[in-house]
Amino acid sequence: MPVIPYAYRRRLHIQAQASAIPSDYSIVVPLDHWSLTGQSKSLLTGNDVRIFRDDGGMLTELDRVLDPVSSWNGTSTRLWFRTTAPIEASAVDQSYWIYYGDPTAAKPPADGNRVYLIWNDFDDGVVDSGGFTLSLIGGAKGAAAEAGSALTLSVSSGDLGLVGQLRVFASRREWRFRGRYVRDVHGRRFG
Known part of the structure; x- marks a missing residue:
């Protein structure tokens, strides 16, 4: 039975492969949101789409993030959330649910x-707020700045590195990174 005020829910089947999935692991789930909105079962904004975990009858709502290359009201909408318990190798965890169908839903968590594990949407103007630090290599001169959901790395001489989950070693004069990086991204030295 869905939680009021959500009219619908779907159980998620999270399957570990040969290796176990640890707690606090980021998981992506596909959703045909277009079909749901076409049937008036979900809001176009996706505000009513929520992820819950049922832990022995105790429901906990989890933060979820729309994949940056995905969109609401699409046939291949992708949502990311973090597991709250480990999943044994080759096991299936069916304690996670997608709830939807609240016509008055406010923005979700x-x-x-x-x-x-590391997140930065590069929109607060502080480069190191998401686990990143700028490392000038040798006698390099350069700077990092963020604005408008973009990270700009400028180098006037030498090489620089951005240390964190996102690893960039650049020798070009300027690099701009836009969007939200969901996977580990590695750059190569050019030039």
């Missing part, structure tokens, strides 16, 4: 820091 969607804190990337509660979904990913």
